[in-house]
Amino acid sequence: MSLRVRVTWLAASCVAGAVALVSLGAYLTVRQNLYDQIDTSLAQKAETTVRSDAVAETASGTRFPAAFLSLTDVQFAVVDDDGDLLLSVPRHIPPIGPRELAVATGEVPNSLRTDGKTDSRVYAVPYHGNALVLAQSLQPTKAQLADLALVLFLIGGAGVVVAAAAGTAVARTGLRPVQRLTRATERVTHTGDLRPIQVDGDDELARLSHSFNQMLAAVAYAQDRQRKLVADAGHELRTPLTSLRTNLELLLAAEAPNAPTLSDEDKKEIHADVHAQLDELTQLIGDLVELAREDAPHIDPQQVDMVEVIEQALARARRRAGHVNFEVDLHPWYLLGEPVALERAVLNLLDNAVKFSPPDGIIRVDLRPDGDGFAFLQVADAGPGINDADLPYVFDRFYRSDEARTLPGSGLGLAIVKSAAERHGGSVYAGRSADGGALMAIRLPGRPEASTSLS
Template sequence: MPRRGRLTTWYRARSLRSRLTFLTTAAVAVAIAASALACWFIVEQRMYSVVRSDLEDVRGPLPRPNLKDCAATPQAALKNVQTSPQLPPTNISAPRDTQFVVIVGQSSLVCLPPMATRAMVLDPGDVRALDLDPNHFLIRDGHYTNGDPAMIRISGARLDTGQPTLVMVAAPTKAVDESLRQLAFVLGGVALGGIILAAVAGRLVARSALKPVDQLTDAVEHIARTEEVGTTIAVQGDDEIARLSTSFNSMSTALANSRERQTRLIADAGHELRTPLTSLRTNVDLLIRSDDTGRPLPPATRTKLLGNMKAQMQELTVLIGDLLQLSRPDSPKPVRTLSVVALHEIAERAVERAKLRGPALVFETSTAPWFVHADAAGLERAVINLLDNAVKYSPPGGTIAVRLDGGVLTVRDHGPGIPQDELPYVFDRFWRSPSSRQLPGSGLGLSIVAQTVREAGGEVSLGPAQDGGPGALATVRLPGGPSPE
């Protein structure tokens, strides 16, 4: 496996805290290394620039060598310098500890200044300085014959005899190199210490920053272990971790509410199913017992009993259909399941069905064209539920007014109306007014209406009639338009 692949595998196998520490340490290490290198190069450039500037500032007349005492090589010149000074004293200005060498003529005679203890190593390219103007010179890095480093200035000149001469002025750089070496050790130590401190600080920062994540992990593991939804964690600040914690608390609360609604739905469904099932079982037991005892029921009684059983089966069928309708999520359906629906046609069909259920009632209908995006079957069932509710509570010979205008559908009956303290509960599942418990129904019709209208992006309300008369007024508002486009 390539080295990069092994590093990636190792990195991914670490915990989030370790990865955060590693990244923090790596970032600080790169920053410190870059700063240390930049500092070292800046100091190096500055120190060598000072030495170079000193060499460039050398001024004064050239020394006049005594040619007969000059040697052929720097080493030979050094042997003679103690007994026979090669260059007379001069008032030339030069940096402290600067060494002069004068090379005279084509024989490369080397003349050293008085009390010289070392000479520069010559380079074949130094003769280029003979072609330069008197005020121009070359500067290069070199070293003395004893191995010490130096920066050398080379210029060309001519003696009174007309002989071409190279004048070499050297400034030692050993002290500069030693200073730079010490600086490198200091910067390296500082960088290493900074990296270690960065690793420690990164570990502490990672532990502190990931503490809310640890709490979140503990809460999730607690929920997974105990299935106790609704557990929340403390939220501090408004950063990303706080937003994550808030989202988790919202999710946990939503799950708890969903489970509570599910539990309540099952309990209410069981309660609603118990009554018709008990009645059915009683009637079936009565029929079986009459057959077993050989004492059949009178035909009229048997017919009435079977009719009751059929009605109870129909009630069960309606109740189960309502439960299936409400078992869907409360969130809106995807757009692809919706279609353009003619609300006025649905209202007209629902009125025709309501007339069959309330033949003694008077229906006043006024519908204007209105098209909406909705589930056609669900929306038709919702409108039918509204009309069934109006039929159920309307007195014999009463009037039910159905109006559709500008996307607002209203159903107005003239029944007993709804008490003010019961209005907040009319759309709750299985809720039924205490005054209407004796009437047929499961308490799911208006819940289905509310859910269907919400899925279509509309609003529904139920309250007392606005004209001050008896009865209730149901209002449904759905977005759409008077044409299907």
């Protein structure tokens, strides 16, 4: 059963239940009131008759209480304690039973009952040592109740039909965004089309549609990033692979029969070039793997001493820095994170500074709080610096400035720095140092003292 049908049935069932309860309550109330009116009318007529002393006389000279003339709309009779009729109207004699005789004998003060055989209401009161019995048929009252039940049934049925129609209309209108979502998900499943769907209104379903559009946008953005990563990786791999293939083909051709031989110096140069290209491929593949790992969800953070992380990265950078000098100024700073990822990010900043620093140049490494729950790690070199046009893109994947294209590298090192910083709730900045070189900075949250309650 579809959701629209369930909503229709729910609306119809709720209205049917409410109508049934109201109709039943109205019917029982009217029924009780009508029966009470009959009982009250019988009691008032009996009391009036008993209290009346007026006497009427027939044409034949028979005398009888004048109050009986007002009982033409009910059956009445006067009976003694033996059940004999003392006064009655032929064909309008009320039913007489043991309870009426008990009133005549004085055993009970009055009697009120419903006679099932004649379907009438019977009321008896004492009357001059006998019993006055009045009876009124219930057929007119039951006819009225039957008419009332029919009216309530028809009105209730009409209400249920209207409620079902209204429920169908509301379900059709309210579930239209859900139908659009269903069609959109089916379209994405079968075609991969990530176009957003139309959003109308500002209710919960509209917010659901808006969230679905945001999800589509996020998936489209991830796909674009994936395509760009594959395209950029292919572009970066093409150059070293082409050069490596050319050198290998040259070496193989030199070993063929009757082919010109290469000098030892040329072979040595080709071997060195092949090693350099293999190193470049290894670095590029390693950076791609590291970047993929950086994009993975972060789990199980631990307290990290940034001073220790930076010192470990400095120890690795110094081993391959040559004649570059480091000036270090570190202040205590702790945060929750992943030490390996942070050390890789710091090492990439140091390697980038080493690559562009002149011989005997100075690289300044500075870590200090900025007073608002964050600390800045700055790495400044004395190299040629970064052009203003390149500053917004230096942390993008595979981006390399014109000056950097002639140097070894994959264009992924600073992208790994940005990914690690953002995973730890921080950000990255690039600018120009006081010595005219590049200034790279990471802004990280934390506090200056160790604490197990870091968050």
